Amino acid sequence: MQRETVRDNSIFVLFLALIAVFLSPILIVVMNSFKGKFYISDAPFKLPDSTTYVGLENYVSGLEKTNFFNAFGMSLFITVFSVAVIVWLTAMTAWYITRVKSRFSKMLYFSFVFSMIVPFQMVMFTMTKVANVLNLDNPLGIIIIYLGFGCGLSVFLYSGFVKSIPIEIEEAVMIDGGNPREMFFKVVFPILKPIAITVAILNVMWIWNDYLLPYLVIGTEYKTIPIAIQYLKGGYGSIDMGAMMAMLVLAIVPVVVFYLFCQRYIIEGVVAGAVKG
Protein backbone atom coordinates (compact mmCIF):
# COMPACT_ATOMS: atom_id res chain seq x y z
CA MET A 1 0.00 0.00 0.00
CA GLN A 2 2.72 2.41 1.08
CA ARG A 3 4.77 1.53 -1.96
CA GLU A 4 1.77 2.13 -4.27
CA THR A 5 1.37 5.73 -3.07
CA VAL A 6 5.07 6.40 -3.45
CA ARG A 7 4.89 5.15 -7.02
CA ASP A 8 1.73 7.15 -7.66
CA ASN A 9 3.37 10.27 -6.36
CA SER A 10 6.44 9.79 -8.50
CA ILE A 11 4.25 9.33 -11.58
CA PHE A 12 2.44 12.56 -10.64
CA VAL A 13 5.76 14.40 -10.40
CA LEU A 14 6.78 12.91 -13.74
CA PHE A 15 3.51 14.21 -15.25
CA LEU A 16 4.18 17.70 -13.92
CA ALA A 17 7.72 17.67 -15.32
CA LEU A 18 6.45 16.51 -18.71
CA ILE A 19 3.79 19.25 -18.76
CA ALA A 20 6.45 21.86 -17.98
CA VAL A 21 8.68 20.61 -20.80
CA PHE A 22 5.77 20.36 -23.19
CA LEU A 23 4.53 23.88 -22.55
CA SER A 24 8.00 25.42 -22.31
CA PRO A 25 7.93 26.95 -25.82
CA ILE A 26 5.07 29.19 -24.74
CA LEU A 27 6.79 30.11 -21.47
CA ILE A 28 9.98 30.94 -23.37
CA VAL A 29 8.05 33.29 -25.67
CA VAL A 30 6.51 34.99 -22.62
CA MET A 31 9.94 35.36 -21.04
CA ASN A 32 11.47 36.82 -24.21
CA SER A 33 8.66 39.34 -24.57
CA PHE A 34 10.29 41.23 -21.68
CA LYS A 35 13.75 41.29 -23.23
CA GLY A 36 15.26 43.91 -25.53
CA LYS A 37 14.78 43.09 -29.21
CA PHE A 38 18.48 42.47 -29.86
CA TYR A 39 18.83 39.99 -27.01
CA ILE A 40 16.17 37.55 -28.23
CA SER A 41 17.29 35.60 -31.32
CA ASP A 42 20.79 34.92 -30.03
CA ALA A 43 19.91 33.71 -26.56
CA PRO A 44 16.22 32.88 -26.28
CA PHE A 45 16.75 30.52 -23.35
CA LYS A 46 18.44 33.07 -21.10
CA LEU A 47 16.35 34.73 -18.43
CA PRO A 48 16.11 38.52 -18.67
CA ASP A 49 18.73 40.30 -16.56
CA SER A 50 19.39 43.94 -15.74
CA THR A 51 20.78 44.72 -19.22
CA THR A 52 18.28 42.76 -21.27
CA TYR A 53 15.08 43.48 -19.32
CA VAL A 54 13.00 46.21 -20.95
CA GLY A 55 9.69 45.98 -19.12
CA LEU A 56 6.70 46.56 -21.34
CA GLU A 57 8.60 48.32 -24.12
CA ASN A 58 7.98 45.49 -26.61
CA TYR A 59 4.29 45.53 -25.85
CA VAL A 60 4.09 49.27 -26.45
CA SER A 61 5.95 49.15 -29.76
CA GLY A 62 4.13 45.99 -30.88
CA LEU A 63 0.70 47.46 -30.16
CA GLU A 64 1.67 50.53 -32.12
CA LYS A 65 3.04 48.62 -35.10
CA THR A 66 0.21 46.13 -35.45
CA ASN A 67 -2.74 48.07 -34.12
CA PHE A 68 -3.38 44.91 -32.17
CA PHE A 69 -6.58 45.93 -30.42
CA ASN A 70 -8.23 46.70 -33.75
CA ALA A 71 -7.13 43.32 -35.03
CA PHE A 72 -8.52 41.69 -31.89
CA GLY A 73 -11.85 43.46 -32.40
CA MET A 74 -11.93 42.42 -36.05
CA SER A 75 -11.16 38.76 -35.22
CA LEU A 76 -13.81 38.78 -32.50
CA PHE A 77 -16.45 40.36 -34.75
CA ILE A 78 -15.85 38.01 -37.67
CA THR A 79 -15.64 34.89 -35.49
CA VAL A 80 -18.71 35.58 -33.34
CA PHE A 81 -21.05 36.49 -36.17
CA SER A 82 -19.82 33.89 -38.66
CA VAL A 83 -20.16 31.13 -36.08
CA ALA A 84 -23.61 32.34 -34.98
CA VAL A 85 -24.80 32.38 -38.60
CA ILE A 86 -23.31 28.95 -39.35
CA VAL A 87 -24.70 27.31 -36.19
CA TRP A 88 -28.17 28.65 -36.88
CA LEU A 89 -28.56 28.34 -40.66
CA THR A 90 -26.83 25.01 -41.21
CA ALA A 91 -28.95 23.44 -38.46
CA MET A 92 -32.08 24.39 -40.42
CA THR A 93 -30.65 23.13 -43.68
CA ALA A 94 -29.44 19.87 -42.21
CA TRP A 95 -32.77 19.17 -40.54
CA TYR A 96 -34.64 19.89 -43.76
CA ILE A 97 -32.51 17.70 -46.00
CA THR A 98 -32.59 14.86 -43.48
CA ARG A 99 -36.36 14.94 -42.94
CA VAL A 100 -37.45 15.57 -46.53
CA LYS A 101 -36.24 12.51 -48.34
CA SER A 102 -36.00 13.47 -51.99
CA ARG A 103 -33.40 13.02 -54.66
CA PHE A 104 -32.62 16.71 -54.35
CA SER A 105 -31.92 16.37 -50.62
CA LYS A 106 -29.61 13.46 -51.30
CA MET A 107 -27.74 15.41 -53.92
CA LEU A 108 -27.33 18.36 -51.58
CA TYR A 109 -26.06 16.14 -48.80
CA PHE A 110 -23.53 14.63 -51.16
CA SER A 111 -22.34 18.09 -52.29
CA PHE A 112 -21.88 19.23 -48.71
CA VAL A 113 -19.83 16.14 -47.83
CA PHE A 114 -17.83 16.58 -51.03
CA SER A 115 -16.98 20.19 -50.14
CA MET A 116 -15.32 18.95 -46.94
CA ILE A 117 -12.44 17.31 -48.77
CA VAL A 118 -11.74 20.17 -51.17
CA PRO A 119 -8.61 22.07 -50.09
CA PHE A 120 -8.90 25.84 -49.88
CA GLN A 121 -6.26 26.40 -52.59
CA MET A 122 -8.61 24.83 -55.14
CA VAL A 123 -11.09 27.70 -54.87
CA MET A 124 -8.77 30.35 -53.43
CA PHE A 125 -8.40 32.47 -56.54
CA THR A 126 -11.90 32.13 -57.98
CA MET A 127 -13.64 32.56 -54.62
CA THR A 128 -11.75 35.78 -53.99
CA LYS A 129 -12.91 37.02 -57.40
CA VAL A 130 -16.54 36.06 -56.74
CA ALA A 131 -16.38 37.76 -53.34
CA ASN A 132 -15.08 40.87 -55.05
CA VAL A 133 -17.80 40.89 -57.73
CA LEU A 134 -20.56 40.33 -55.15
CA ASN A 135 -19.17 43.08 -52.90
CA LEU A 136 -18.50 40.64 -50.11
CA ASP A 137 -14.91 41.80 -49.57
CA ASN A 138 -15.67 43.54 -46.28
CA PRO A 139 -16.07 42.38 -42.66
CA LEU A 140 -19.81 41.81 -43.08
CA GLY A 141 -19.49 39.98 -46.37
CA ILE A 142 -16.84 37.65 -45.01
CA ILE A 143 -19.52 36.22 -42.70
CA ILE A 144 -21.39 35.01 -45.77
CA ILE A 145 -18.16 33.66 -47.25
CA TYR A 146 -17.56 31.61 -44.11
CA LEU A 147 -21.12 30.32 -44.30
CA GLY A 148 -20.62 29.28 -47.92
CA PHE A 149 -17.24 27.71 -47.44
CA GLY A 150 -17.84 26.26 -43.97
CA CYS A 151 -21.36 24.87 -44.22
CA GLY A 152 -20.21 21.45 -45.50
CA LEU A 153 -18.81 20.09 -42.24
CA SER A 154 -21.54 21.72 -40.17
CA VAL A 155 -24.42 20.34 -42.24
CA PHE A 156 -22.74 16.94 -42.17
CA LEU A 157 -22.41 16.93 -38.37
CA TYR A 158 -25.99 18.13 -37.81
CA SER A 159 -27.40 15.60 -40.30
CA GLY A 160 -25.76 12.72 -38.47
CA PHE A 161 -27.34 13.89 -35.24
CA VAL A 162 -30.82 14.52 -36.71
CA LYS A 163 -30.88 10.93 -38.01
CA SER A 164 -30.56 9.73 -34.41
CA ILE A 165 -33.55 11.75 -33.14
CA PRO A 166 -36.78 9.70 -33.18
CA ILE A 167 -39.11 11.27 -35.69
CA GLU A 168 -42.14 10.46 -33.48
CA ILE A 169 -41.47 13.54 -31.31
CA GLU A 170 -41.80 15.80 -34.32
CA GLU A 171 -44.83 13.95 -35.66
CA ALA A 172 -46.62 14.32 -32.33
CA VAL A 173 -46.06 18.08 -32.36
CA MET A 174 -47.31 18.32 -35.94
CA ILE A 175 -50.51 16.41 -35.12
CA ASP A 176 -51.16 18.88 -32.30
CA GLY A 177 -51.29 21.55 -34.99
CA GLY A 178 -47.79 23.04 -34.99
CA ASN A 179 -46.13 24.40 -38.09
CA PRO A 180 -42.62 23.31 -39.08
CA ARG A 181 -41.01 26.68 -38.41
CA GLU A 182 -42.25 26.92 -34.82
CA MET A 183 -41.57 23.26 -34.26
CA PHE A 184 -37.99 23.60 -35.42
CA PHE A 185 -37.16 26.43 -33.05
CA LYS A 186 -39.16 25.20 -30.03
CA VAL A 187 -38.65 21.45 -30.28
CA VAL A 188 -35.89 20.42 -32.68
CA PHE A 189 -33.23 23.06 -32.07
CA PRO A 190 -33.13 22.47 -28.28
CA ILE A 191 -32.60 18.75 -28.95
CA LEU A 192 -29.73 19.62 -31.29
CA LYS A 193 -27.91 21.56 -28.56
CA PRO A 194 -25.06 19.05 -27.96
CA ILE A 195 -24.10 18.89 -31.61
CA ALA A 196 -24.63 22.67 -31.97
CA ILE A 197 -21.91 23.13 -29.33
CA THR A 198 -19.58 20.87 -31.31
CA VAL A 199 -20.32 22.76 -34.52
CA ALA A 200 -19.74 26.09 -32.78
CA ILE A 201 -16.41 25.04 -31.25
CA LEU A 202 -15.00 23.56 -34.44
CA ASN A 203 -15.93 26.69 -36.36
CA VAL A 204 -14.54 29.04 -33.70
CA MET A 205 -11.21 27.21 -33.84
CA TRP A 206 -11.13 27.42 -37.62
CA ILE A 207 -12.30 31.00 -38.14
CA TRP A 208 -10.40 32.59 -35.23
CA ASN A 209 -7.11 31.14 -36.47
CA ASP A 210 -7.75 31.43 -40.21
CA TYR A 211 -5.13 33.46 -42.01
CA LEU A 212 -5.28 33.08 -45.78
CA LEU A 213 -8.98 33.59 -46.46
CA PRO A 214 -9.34 36.91 -44.59
CA TYR A 215 -5.93 38.00 -45.86
CA LEU A 216 -6.97 37.54 -49.49
CA VAL A 217 -10.48 38.92 -49.10
CA ILE A 218 -10.13 41.87 -46.70
CA GLY A 219 -6.42 41.87 -45.84
CA THR A 220 -5.48 45.12 -47.55
CA GLU A 221 -7.93 47.14 -45.47
CA TYR A 222 -8.65 45.14 -42.34
CA LYS A 223 -6.43 42.96 -40.19
CA THR A 224 -7.38 40.01 -38.02
CA ILE A 225 -4.92 38.76 -35.38
CA PRO A 226 -3.11 36.22 -37.64
CA ILE A 227 -2.81 38.87 -40.38
CA ALA A 228 -1.43 41.41 -37.90
CA ILE A 229 1.17 38.90 -36.66
CA GLN A 230 2.27 37.97 -40.18
CA TYR A 231 2.36 41.67 -41.09
CA LEU A 232 5.04 42.18 -38.40
CA LYS A 233 7.41 40.10 -40.44
CA GLY A 234 7.60 42.81 -43.06
CA GLY A 235 10.07 42.61 -45.92
CA TYR A 236 12.97 40.22 -46.33
CA GLY A 237 13.56 38.72 -42.92
CA SER A 238 13.49 41.97 -40.99
CA ILE A 239 11.54 41.17 -37.86
CA ASP A 240 11.36 43.28 -34.73
CA MET A 241 11.73 40.25 -32.47
CA GLY A 242 10.67 42.17 -29.37
CA ALA A 243 7.38 43.33 -30.83
CA MET A 244 6.87 39.85 -32.31
CA MET A 245 7.26 38.14 -28.92
CA ALA A 246 4.88 40.58 -27.24
CA MET A 247 2.24 40.16 -29.94
CA LEU A 248 2.56 36.36 -29.85
CA VAL A 249 1.81 36.52 -26.13
CA LEU A 250 -1.21 38.74 -26.73
CA ALA A 251 -2.42 36.38 -29.47
CA ILE A 252 -2.17 33.37 -27.16
CA VAL A 253 -3.88 34.95 -24.13
CA PRO A 254 -7.44 35.01 -25.55
CA VAL A 255 -7.06 31.40 -26.70
CA VAL A 256 -5.94 30.27 -23.24
CA VAL A 257 -8.78 32.17 -21.55
CA PHE A 258 -11.34 30.65 -23.93
CA TYR A 259 -9.84 27.23 -23.32
CA LEU A 260 -9.90 27.53 -19.53
CA PHE A 261 -13.57 28.51 -19.56
CA CYS A 262 -14.85 25.96 -22.07
CA GLN A 263 -12.24 23.24 -21.69
CA ARG A 264 -14.65 20.35 -21.25
CA TYR A 265 -16.85 21.39 -24.17
CA ILE A 266 -13.84 21.94 -26.40
CA ILE A 267 -12.26 18.53 -25.86
CA GLU A 268 -15.60 16.70 -26.07
CA GLY A 269 -16.66 18.75 -29.06
CA VAL A 270 -13.47 18.12 -30.96
CA VAL A 271 -13.60 14.38 -30.27
CA ALA A 272 -17.25 14.21 -31.33
CA GLY A 273 -16.47 16.20 -34.48
CA ALA A 274 -13.52 13.99 -35.34
CA VAL A 275 -15.33 10.72 -34.73
CA LYS A 276 -18.24 11.69 -36.95
CA GLY A 277 -16.17 13.53 -39.52
Added chain:
Amino acid sequence: MEKSIKRYFILFTFPTLLAFTALFIVPFVMGIYLSFTEFTTVNDATWVGLSNYSKAFANQDFQNALWFTGKFTVVSMITVNILAFLLALLLTRGKRGTNLFRTALFMPNLIGGIVLGYIWQLILNGILYRYEVTLTYDAKYGFWGLVVLMSWQLIGYMMVIYIAGIQSIPKDLFEVAKIEGADRWAIVRHITIPMIMPAITICLFLTMTNSLKLFDQNLALTAGAPAKETTMLALDIYNTFYGTPGWEGVGQAKAVVFFVLVALIAMIQLSATRRREVEQ
Protein backbone atom coordinates in the same frame (compact mmCIF):
# COMPACT_ATOMS: atom_id res chain seq x y z
CA MET B 1 -45.27 15.39 -42.16
CA GLU B 2 -42.78 15.58 -45.02
CA LYS B 3 -45.28 17.45 -47.14
CA SER B 4 -45.83 20.23 -44.65
CA ILE B 5 -42.10 20.64 -44.13
CA LYS B 6 -41.57 20.78 -47.88
CA ARG B 7 -43.53 24.02 -48.09
CA TYR B 8 -40.85 25.62 -45.96
CA PHE B 9 -38.06 24.75 -48.37
CA ILE B 10 -37.04 28.37 -48.96
CA LEU B 11 -36.94 29.34 -45.31
CA PHE B 12 -34.90 26.35 -44.22
CA THR B 13 -32.40 25.89 -46.99
CA PHE B 14 -32.26 29.01 -49.14
CA PRO B 15 -29.71 31.15 -47.22
CA THR B 16 -27.22 28.29 -46.84
CA LEU B 17 -27.71 27.10 -50.41
CA LEU B 18 -27.23 30.56 -51.84
CA ALA B 19 -23.95 31.09 -49.97
CA PHE B 20 -22.80 27.53 -50.72
CA THR B 21 -23.54 27.88 -54.44
CA ALA B 22 -22.04 31.33 -54.86
CA LEU B 23 -18.92 30.79 -52.75
CA PHE B 24 -18.19 27.11 -53.16
CA ILE B 25 -19.91 25.49 -56.16
CA VAL B 26 -19.35 28.36 -58.60
CA PRO B 27 -15.69 28.97 -57.62
CA PHE B 28 -15.05 25.22 -57.77
CA VAL B 29 -16.48 24.79 -61.27
CA MET B 30 -14.79 28.00 -62.42
CA GLY B 31 -11.54 26.72 -60.97
CA ILE B 32 -11.71 23.52 -63.00
CA TYR B 33 -12.52 25.45 -66.16
CA LEU B 34 -9.80 28.05 -65.61
CA SER B 35 -7.16 25.35 -65.18
CA PHE B 36 -7.50 24.78 -68.94
CA THR B 37 -7.13 28.45 -69.80
CA GLU B 38 -4.70 31.33 -69.64
CA PHE B 39 -6.00 34.28 -67.65
CA THR B 40 -5.05 37.13 -65.36
CA THR B 41 -8.43 38.42 -64.16
CA VAL B 42 -10.87 35.55 -64.93
CA ASN B 43 -12.70 37.60 -67.62
CA ASP B 44 -9.86 37.34 -70.14
CA ALA B 45 -9.56 33.53 -70.13
CA THR B 46 -8.45 31.87 -73.36
CA TRP B 47 -8.58 28.10 -73.81
CA VAL B 48 -5.16 26.46 -73.86
CA GLY B 49 -6.07 22.82 -73.28
CA LEU B 50 -3.69 20.82 -71.13
CA SER B 51 -0.70 23.12 -71.45
CA ASN B 52 -1.09 24.45 -67.87
CA TYR B 53 -0.90 20.90 -66.59
CA SER B 54 2.22 20.06 -68.54
CA LYS B 55 3.83 23.31 -67.35
CA ALA B 56 2.84 22.47 -63.78
CA PHE B 57 4.34 18.98 -63.84
CA ALA B 58 7.50 20.20 -65.56
CA ASN B 59 7.88 22.92 -62.92
CA GLN B 60 10.82 22.25 -60.60
CA ASP B 61 9.18 24.04 -57.66
CA PHE B 62 6.07 21.92 -58.00
CA GLN B 63 8.04 18.68 -58.12
CA ASN B 64 9.98 19.75 -55.04
CA ALA B 65 6.80 20.68 -53.23
CA LEU B 66 5.17 17.35 -54.08
CA TRP B 67 8.15 15.39 -52.80
CA PHE B 68 8.61 17.54 -49.70
CA THR B 69 4.91 17.39 -48.80
CA GLY B 70 4.81 13.63 -49.33
CA LYS B 71 7.84 13.01 -47.12
CA PHE B 72 6.53 15.38 -44.47
CA THR B 73 3.10 13.74 -44.43
CA VAL B 74 4.49 10.24 -43.98
CA VAL B 75 6.92 11.25 -41.23
CA SER B 76 4.42 13.33 -39.28
CA MET B 77 1.76 10.61 -39.51
CA ILE B 78 4.22 8.24 -37.84
CA THR B 79 5.58 10.56 -35.13
CA VAL B 80 2.24 12.09 -34.17
CA ASN B 81 0.35 8.81 -33.96
CA ILE B 82 2.96 6.76 -32.15
CA LEU B 83 3.54 9.43 -29.51
CA ALA B 84 -0.16 10.13 -29.13
CA PHE B 85 -0.98 6.44 -28.73
CA LEU B 86 1.75 5.86 -26.12
CA LEU B 87 0.60 8.88 -24.13
CA ALA B 88 -3.00 7.66 -24.34
CA LEU B 89 -1.92 4.28 -22.92
CA LEU B 90 -0.16 6.06 -20.05
CA LEU B 91 -3.13 8.30 -19.33
CA THR B 92 -5.78 5.57 -19.25
CA ARG B 93 -4.28 3.84 -16.24
CA GLY B 94 -6.21 6.02 -13.81
CA LYS B 95 -3.34 7.86 -12.16
CA ARG B 96 -3.54 11.17 -10.34
CA GLY B 97 -2.93 14.20 -12.56
CA THR B 98 -4.25 12.56 -15.72
CA ASN B 99 -6.83 15.27 -16.38
CA LEU B 100 -4.38 18.10 -15.90
CA PHE B 101 -1.97 16.38 -18.26
CA ARG B 102 -4.64 15.87 -20.91
CA THR B 103 -5.70 19.52 -20.68
CA ALA B 104 -2.13 20.78 -21.06
CA LEU B 105 -1.29 18.53 -23.99
CA PHE B 106 -4.39 19.47 -25.93
CA MET B 107 -3.76 23.21 -25.67
CA PRO B 108 -1.37 23.75 -28.63
CA ASN B 109 -4.07 22.50 -30.96
CA LEU B 110 -6.07 25.66 -30.31
CA ILE B 111 -3.28 28.04 -31.27
CA GLY B 112 -3.32 29.28 -34.85
CA GLY B 113 -0.75 28.14 -37.41
CA ILE B 114 0.86 31.54 -37.90
CA VAL B 115 1.43 31.99 -34.16
CA LEU B 116 2.71 28.40 -33.85
CA GLY B 117 5.16 29.01 -36.67
CA TYR B 118 6.74 32.02 -34.99
CA ILE B 119 6.87 30.35 -31.57
CA TRP B 120 8.86 27.45 -33.03
CA GLN B 121 10.99 29.70 -35.17
CA LEU B 122 12.27 31.29 -31.96
CA ILE B 123 12.84 27.97 -30.17
CA LEU B 124 14.47 26.13 -33.06
CA ASN B 125 16.65 29.04 -34.12
CA GLY B 126 17.72 29.37 -30.50
CA ILE B 127 18.86 25.75 -30.44
CA LEU B 128 20.49 25.88 -33.89
CA TYR B 129 22.30 29.09 -32.99
CA ARG B 130 24.64 27.03 -30.84
CA TYR B 131 25.69 25.14 -33.96
CA GLU B 132 26.03 28.42 -35.84
CA VAL B 133 23.24 27.70 -38.32
CA THR B 134 19.61 28.80 -38.68
CA LEU B 135 16.37 27.08 -39.67
CA THR B 136 16.70 28.34 -43.22
CA TYR B 137 20.35 27.31 -43.61
CA ASP B 138 19.49 23.90 -45.01
CA ALA B 139 16.18 22.33 -46.05
CA LYS B 140 16.64 19.48 -43.58
CA TYR B 141 16.35 21.86 -40.62
CA GLY B 142 13.12 23.28 -42.03
CA PHE B 143 11.79 19.78 -42.63
CA TRP B 144 12.44 18.51 -39.11
CA GLY B 145 11.34 21.84 -37.70
CA LEU B 146 7.96 21.38 -39.36
CA VAL B 147 7.76 17.80 -38.07
CA VAL B 148 8.45 18.98 -34.50
CA LEU B 149 5.91 21.78 -34.83
CA MET B 150 3.25 19.49 -36.28
CA SER B 151 3.82 16.86 -33.60
CA TRP B 152 3.59 19.45 -30.86
CA GLN B 153 0.35 20.76 -32.28
CA LEU B 154 -1.42 17.48 -33.01
CA ILE B 155 -0.26 15.01 -30.33
CA GLY B 156 -2.77 16.24 -27.75
CA TYR B 157 -5.61 16.18 -30.25
CA MET B 158 -4.91 12.62 -31.43
CA MET B 159 -4.24 11.49 -27.87
CA VAL B 160 -7.71 12.61 -26.79
CA ILE B 161 -9.27 10.55 -29.60
CA TYR B 162 -7.18 7.49 -28.64
CA ILE B 163 -8.16 7.91 -24.99
CA ALA B 164 -11.85 7.97 -25.93
CA GLY B 165 -11.28 4.78 -27.94
CA ILE B 166 -9.43 2.97 -25.16
CA GLN B 167 -12.02 3.95 -22.56
CA SER B 168 -14.80 2.45 -24.64
CA ILE B 169 -13.23 -1.05 -24.55
CA PRO B 170 -15.18 -3.30 -22.14
CA LYS B 171 -13.18 -3.71 -18.90
CA ASP B 172 -13.76 -7.48 -18.62
CA LEU B 173 -11.71 -8.07 -21.77
CA PHE B 174 -8.62 -6.81 -19.93
CA GLU B 175 -9.48 -8.79 -16.82
CA VAL B 176 -9.89 -12.04 -18.71
CA ALA B 177 -6.57 -11.43 -20.45
CA LYS B 178 -4.84 -10.81 -17.12
CA ILE B 179 -6.31 -13.98 -15.61
CA GLU B 180 -5.15 -15.91 -18.66
CA GLY B 181 -1.67 -14.59 -17.88
CA ALA B 182 -1.17 -12.21 -20.79
CA ASP B 183 1.59 -9.64 -20.27
CA ARG B 184 1.15 -5.92 -20.82
CA TRP B 185 2.52 -5.88 -24.37
CA ALA B 186 0.34 -8.84 -25.41
CA ILE B 187 -2.72 -7.02 -24.08
CA VAL B 188 -1.87 -3.90 -26.06
CA ARG B 189 -1.21 -5.88 -29.21
CA HIS B 190 -4.11 -8.30 -29.11
CA ILE B 191 -6.82 -6.32 -27.32
CA THR B 192 -6.21 -2.58 -27.27
CA ILE B 193 -5.02 -2.05 -30.84
CA PRO B 194 -7.65 -4.24 -32.57
CA MET B 195 -10.41 -2.74 -30.42
CA ILE B 196 -9.51 0.85 -31.28
CA MET B 197 -9.12 0.42 -35.04
CA PRO B 198 -11.84 3.05 -35.67
CA ALA B 199 -9.87 5.60 -33.60
CA ILE B 200 -6.68 4.70 -35.45
CA THR B 201 -8.46 5.23 -38.79
CA ILE B 202 -9.67 8.65 -37.72
CA CYS B 203 -6.33 9.75 -36.34
CA LEU B 204 -4.34 8.63 -39.38
CA PHE B 205 -6.84 10.35 -41.62
CA LEU B 206 -6.78 13.60 -39.63
CA THR B 207 -2.98 13.76 -39.41
CA MET B 208 -2.70 13.04 -43.10
CA THR B 209 -5.14 15.66 -44.34
CA ASN B 210 -3.77 18.24 -41.89
CA SER B 211 -0.21 17.57 -43.07
CA LEU B 212 -1.06 17.59 -46.77
CA LYS B 213 -2.91 20.89 -46.53
CA LEU B 214 -0.45 22.63 -44.21
CA PHE B 215 -0.03 26.29 -45.12
CA ASP B 216 0.09 28.78 -42.21
CA GLN B 217 2.77 26.91 -40.26
CA ASN B 218 4.88 26.54 -43.40
CA LEU B 219 4.57 30.24 -44.22
CA ALA B 220 5.45 31.39 -40.70
CA LEU B 221 8.24 28.92 -39.91
CA THR B 222 10.40 29.06 -43.05
CA ALA B 223 8.25 30.65 -45.79
CA GLY B 224 9.82 28.02 -48.04
CA ALA B 225 13.43 29.08 -47.48
CA PRO B 226 16.16 28.29 -48.39
CA ALA B 227 15.48 28.83 -52.10
CA LYS B 228 11.91 27.41 -52.00
CA GLU B 229 13.30 24.06 -50.82
CA THR B 230 10.90 23.81 -47.87
CA THR B 231 7.86 24.99 -49.79
CA MET B 232 4.90 22.65 -49.39
CA LEU B 233 2.13 22.18 -51.98
CA ALA B 234 -0.31 24.72 -50.59
CA LEU B 235 2.36 27.40 -50.35
CA ASP B 236 3.71 26.60 -53.83
CA ILE B 237 0.22 27.02 -55.29
CA TYR B 238 -0.13 30.34 -53.47
CA ASN B 239 3.26 31.50 -54.80
CA THR B 240 2.35 30.50 -58.34
CA PHE B 241 -0.89 32.50 -58.21
CA TYR B 242 0.36 35.61 -56.50
CA GLY B 243 4.10 35.60 -57.04
CA THR B 244 4.51 34.57 -60.68
CA PRO B 245 2.79 36.98 -63.10
CA GLY B 246 1.19 35.23 -66.07
CA TRP B 247 1.12 31.87 -64.30
CA GLU B 248 -2.40 32.09 -62.86
CA GLY B 249 -3.55 29.27 -65.12
CA VAL B 250 -0.66 27.07 -64.04
CA GLY B 251 -1.47 27.89 -60.41
CA GLN B 252 -5.04 26.77 -60.96
CA ALA B 253 -3.85 23.57 -62.66
CA LYS B 254 -1.60 22.85 -59.68
CA ALA B 255 -4.58 23.47 -57.39
CA VAL B 256 -6.67 20.93 -59.33
CA VAL B 257 -3.87 18.36 -59.08
CA PHE B 258 -3.64 19.09 -55.35
CA PHE B 259 -7.40 18.61 -54.94
CA VAL B 260 -7.41 15.32 -56.87
CA LEU B 261 -4.49 14.08 -54.79
CA VAL B 262 -6.13 14.94 -51.46
CA ALA B 263 -9.46 13.47 -52.55
CA LEU B 264 -7.93 10.24 -53.89
CA ILE B 265 -5.78 9.57 -50.84
CA ALA B 266 -8.70 10.34 -48.55
CA MET B 267 -10.93 7.85 -50.36
CA ILE B 268 -8.32 5.10 -50.57
CA GLN B 269 -7.46 5.40 -46.90
CA LEU B 270 -11.06 5.50 -45.72
CA SER B 271 -12.09 2.46 -47.72
CA ALA B 272 -8.94 0.51 -46.78
CA THR B 273 -9.36 1.04 -43.07
CA ARG B 274 -13.12 0.44 -43.24
CA ARG B 275 -12.40 -2.95 -44.74
CA ARG B 276 -10.02 -3.80 -41.92
CA GLU B 277 -12.59 -2.74 -39.35
CA VAL B 278 -15.08 -5.20 -40.82
CA GLU B 279 -12.54 -8.03 -40.71
CA GLN B 280 -11.89 -7.54 -36.99
